Each structure stands twice: as structure tokens, then as C-alpha cells.
Amino acid sequence: MTAPSAPGVGQAPSEPADAAVRTLAEEAFPWIESVHREPWRVQPEGGLRGDLYLWTHLFRCIHGSPSWTTSVDALKADPVVGPAAAGQDMYICLPMGSGGVLQPEVLPFDLIQAAAIELLSCGDDLTLNALADAAVKNLANLRSGICGRSFDGLVLHSFGGIRLNADGGVSTPWGRLVAADRLVRGMWVGEQDSMTAVLAVHEEMTYTTTPPPANPEIWQRHRRIATLISCAVTLGSLPEDPMAAIPLGVGALLPAGPFGSGGEIRFVGLQRRSDALTAEELAEVEAWARALDQIDVGHIEIGLARLTRSVGERNDPADSLVDAVIAWENLVEHSSEATRSVMFGLDALVGTTGRKDRSEAYATRSAIVHGERIDGEKVRRMKTTAVATGVSAFRSLLRDHKDKIALSSEDRVVALGLELRTEGRCRRCGTACASCSST
Numbered sequence: 075m076t077a078p079s080a081p082g083v084g085q086a087p088s089e090p091a092d093a094a095v096r097t098l099a100e101e102a103f104p105w106i107e108s109v110h111r112e113p114w115r116v117q118p119e120g121g122l123r124g125d126l127y128l129w130t131h132l133f134r135c136i137h138g139s140p141s142w143t144t145s146v147d148a149l150k151a152d153p154v155v156g157p158a159a160a161g162q163d164m165y166i167c168l169p170m171g172s173g174g175v176l177q178p179e180v181l182p183f184d185l186i187q188a189a190a191i192e193l194l195s196c197g198d199d200l201t202l203n204a205l206a207d208a209a210v211k212n213l214a215n216l217r218s219g220i221c222g223r224s225f226d227g228l229v230l231h232s233f234g235g236i237r238l239n240a241d242g243g244v245s246t247p248w249g250r251l252v253a254a255d256r257l258v259r260g261m262w263v264g265e266q267d268s269m270t271a272v273l274a275v276h277e278e279m280t281y282t283t284t285p286p287p288a289n290p291e292i293w294q295r296h297r298r299i300a301t302l303i304s305c306a307v308t309l310g311s312l313p314e315d316p317m318a319a320i321p322l323g324v325g326a327l328l329p330a331g332p333f334g335s336g337g338e339i340r341f342v343g344l345q346r347r348s349d350a351l352t353a354e355e356l357a358e359v360e361a362w363a364r365a366l367d368q369i370d371v372g373h374i375e376i377g378l379a380r381l382t383r384s385v386g387e388r389n390d391p392a393d394s395l396v397d398a399v400i401a402w403e404n405l406v407e408h409s410s411e412a413t414r415s416v417m418f419g420l421d422a423l424v425g426t427t428g429r430k431d432r433s434e435a436y437a438t439r440s441a442i443v444h445g446e447r448i449d450g451e452k453v454r455r456m457k458t459t460a461v462a463t464g465v466s467a468f469r470s471l472l473r474d475h476k477d478k479i480a481l482s483s484e485d486r487v488v489a490l491g492l493e494l495r496t497e498g499r500c501r502r503c504g505t506a507c508a509s510c511s512s513t
Contacts, residue, residue: 091155092210094148098141099186099209103202105135106190106257110200113256128260129187136183145182154217155181163283165220169292170229170326173281176216184330185212191261191327195230195274197243197252212329219281219329227279228327230261231300234268234342235386236307236319237350244356246306246363248275248299251319262323268342269322273303279326296324302366305378307351308385309366309472310359313465314458315347317355318386343388365472373480374468377404381464384457391450391457392442398460399439405467406487410494415487420463422490423470428463435460 109128136142150156158165159176166173189208193200215225232254238244243252254272262269275296300321307319320342351359371378377400384397403412406419413436420432435456441448471479471486478486488494 091145091148091152092213094141094145095182095185095209095213096206098136098139098145098182099189099206100202101139101141102132102136102186103205105132106186106205107200107202110190110194110255110257128257132187133180133183136186142182146178149181150178152217154220155213158220165281165283166286167219167227167326167328168280168282168286169277169289170279171286171289172326173328176330181330185209185216188212188327188329191230191258192228192274194255194258195228195252195272195327197250215329219279222280224278224280225329227277227329229275229277229296229324230258230327231273231275231296231303231324232262232269232322233271233273233300233303233319234322234340236271236317237348238271239350242350242353242356244307244351244359244363246273246303246360247367248303249273251303262325268320271319273299274327275299277326293324300324301375301379302371303363304382305371306359306362306366308378308382309362309465309469310357311351311355311465313462313469316385316461316465317347317351318382320382320386341387343386343394362472369472369476369479371479373482374404374471377401377464378468380404381461381468384461384464391454392448395435395439395453395457395460396442398457398464399436401464402436402460402467404483405464405471406483406490408484408487408492408494411492415484415492418492419487419490420467422487423467423475424463428459431456431459432463435463 109132113128150159155176156178159178159181162175164173164175186205186209189205189212190200192198192208192212193204198204215227218225233251236251238251238253240253240255243250251271251273254269258272259269277292304319304321308316311317320340322340322342380397381401384394384401388394388397402416402420406416406423408415416436417429417433421429438448438452438456439460442453475490478489481489
């Protein structure tokens with residue numbers, strides 16, 4: 075298929091479609107704004123889930139607008155969009171790989187819906203002019219993509235577990251993490267019940283009508299972004315009452331058409347904390363996001379991931395405790411003297427205060443994994459200790475011991491000052507024995 079040439083800015087052939095989309099967006103704004111402000115007034119029908127139904131309700135409203143038919147006809151007559159839609163080709167958006175057939179009968183709604191999602195996902199004000207401008211910009215991006223030119227698009231990351239005030243957010247190196255409006259949540263089929271925050275990341279995009287090649291690099295890049303955001307939230311929140319941001323999915327926000335998403339299958343567990351991050355914590359999260367972006371976390375990624383899962387993805391306090399102690403071990407365990415090295419390393423990172431509680435938490439974890447029955451209240455208390463210690467220990471390593479980040483856990487704890495009791499084999503028993511002091 076030969077790509078058509080897009081009219082230049084201000085040329086007559088594109089003006090009718092631009093004007094029609096703008097008029098329709100202005101007519102649609104009162105409905106979108108009212109649902110955005112008071113979504114609970116729209117009642118689910120026909121078994122549809124509430125947030126998903128919001129857009130179904132809005133489509134019915136916008137479809138009945140006076141300018142609907144005019145906008146459909148104008149898009150069919152557009153010299154770029156019209157032929158592309160009539161050809162029934164699959165337009166796949168690169169680099170994320172989502173897309174579909176352009177359908178003029180619903181395209182006006184798609185342009186406006188994507189405009190509203192963009193504004194809300196970026197934390198921008200939803201106003202009449204902003205919505206109309208964004209919808210017309212989407213039409214321009216659609217034309218550029220059809221003609222084989224790149225355009226500035228957005229990749230959206232959904233997160234669960236984190237609590238942000240509606241008027242707040244977190245600035246990160248990749249964009250602003252904001253509370254997920256119900257209209258935004260309604261775009262994520264299967265995740266809207268758990269989704270509480272969204273991050274919009276700018277990405278250069280284009281369209282293709284041929285099967286796209288695999289692009290694992292783009293998914294690795296966005297997996298890294300999601301992981302670092304998740305870790306930054308845990309490290310930036312209070313160690314005694316931490317919060318987690320669980321990555322739920324990632325997908326391209328197309329100028330028009332279906333919204334595709336993918337990612338790991340993650341679940342939000344039971345979290346004790348229900349209040350939003352404070353202003354002080356938000357500042358900490360922002361600082362940690364910037365810091366983590368400059369660090370190779372390869373040697374501590376497993377520990378950070380276990381710590382985050384301990385905070386936000388477990389329903390059983392015993393599972394949270396086990397995860398948190400695994401994070402300790404990833405940080406400062408030496409295989410020849412496991413328990414002693416972990417306790418020594420934590421003392422070196424967070425100080426000796428609380429050593430008795432840490433030792434009890436470590437012993438409780440060992441009892442759990444060996445099948446012993448432990449009092450539930452004790453498990454919850456030890457879980458709190460283990461998580462708080464983990465957050466503080468990783469903070470200390472990343473802030474005060476940057477030269478040890480790239481080391482293995484064994485080399486790290488030795489660098490922190492651990493002196494191994496035995497080197498080589500024990501003269502008494504002939505093995506690498508930690509219990510015999512004779513060498």
C-alpha cells in the first residue's frame with residue numbers, strides 16, 4: 075500500500091474534518107466533564123462493570139450530538155483518513171504493536187476519548203478548549219501515522235496499591251505519576267478494580283500496515299520504568315508504614331482506535347495503609363525515582379522486588395515476612411555464615427537499635443518455612459519489623475554506600491566489615507564449618 079500525502083497545516087482539504095472534530099469535542103465536553111466530576115451518578119447497566127460502563131454511557135451521549143453525523147462524513151471525506159479507512163487495512167502502532175482497522179463510524183468518538191484520557195493521564199486540567207485541542211491534535215497525529223511519519227505518542231502505565239490525592243502527583247524522570255481517574259480506569263479492561271495511579275510516558279510512534287517485527291527492547295525499557303517507579307514508592311514512603319505501587323499493565327494510547335496493553339500478571343494484596351502519601355513522602359518518592367534512574371540496580375533488583383511484593387502484593391502476613399527477609403538476604407547474606415552475616419550487615423546499614431527485634435523476625439521466618447505454627451499476632455508484628463528494616467537498609471545502601479551497590483551480597487557484607495570466622499576448611503571436622511573456631 076502506498077502511503078498518501080498529508081495536507082500541510084492550513085490547507086483546505088483537512089479543514090472540514092478538523093472543524094467537525096473540534097465542534098463535536100466541544101459538544102461532548104459537558105457530558106465528559108460531568109462524568110469526570112461525578113462518576114457515581116452513572117449507574118451500570120446490563121452487567122457491565124462500573125468504570126467500563128462510563129465510556130459506554132458517554133458514547134451513547136456523544137453519538138446523539140448534533141455534529142455526530144457531520145464529523146463522520148467529514149472524516150470519510152478527508153483525503154488522508156478517508157482512503158485509509160475505506161481500505162480496511164490494519165493500522166498497527168509502533169513500537170508497542172497495538173492498533174486495528176480505522177472505522178469512520180466510531181472514529182470521532184475515538185479521537186475525543188483518547189484526548190480525554192491523555193489530559194487525565196498527564197494530570198492536565200480537563201477544560202473545553204484543552205479537550206478540543208487534544209482531539210484535533212489526535213487527528214493530525216493519525217494523519218501523520220497513516221502517511222508514514224512519526225508523531226509524539228503516549229505509553230500509559232497502570233499501578234495499583236498506591237494512594238495519591240486527586241490534586242497531587244509525583245514527578246519522575248519519565249513523566250508525572252497521578253491518581254487514576256475513573257475515566258482512565260475504564261480503559262483498562264480487567265484492571266480497573268485495582269488501578270489507582272497512572273503514568274504517561276512520551277514515546278515516538280508511527281503506524282504500519284504490515285506485520286511489525288518483535289521489539290523486545292521497548293518492553294524491557296518500559297518494564298524498567300515500571301519497576302523503578304514501584305521501588306521508588308516503597309523507598310520513599312515511611313518505613314514503619316510503607317506503601318507500594320504495583321505495576322498492572324502498560325499500553326500505547328493511540329490517537330484513535332483500540333487501546334492495547336500487556337505486561338506481567340500482578341495482583342494487589344492487602345495493605346494496612348489506606349491514607350494517601352504525604353507531601354514529605356511525595357518529595358522522597360520523586361528523589362528516589364531520579365536516583366534509581368541513575369543506578370544499575372542489577373545486583374539488588376531481586377531484593378527490591380521482594381521488598382515491594384512484601385509491602386503490596388501479599389494477602390498473608392507470613393508471606394510478606396518471608397519476602398522481606400529474602401530481601402535482607404539479597405542485600406547482605408554470606409553463604410558460609412548466613413544468619414550472622416545478615417544480622418551483621420543490617421547492623422552496619424541501619425544501626426544496632428532494634429537488633430533484638432530483627433533477630434526475632436529472622437527466626438520467625440525460619441520457623442515459618444520449616445512448617446512451625448506461629449501466633450498470628452506475632453507474625454504480623456514481625457512482618458512490620460522485617461519490612462521497615464528492609465526499607466531502611468536499602469535506603470542506607472543506596473544513599474550512603476553507593477560503592478557497594480554493584481557487589482554481590484557476599485562481597486557487600488564483607489565490604490561492610492564482616493570478618494569471616496573460618497577461611498578454607500576447618501582443621502577439626504574437615505569441612506567449611508562455621509561452628510568450629512579452629513582452622
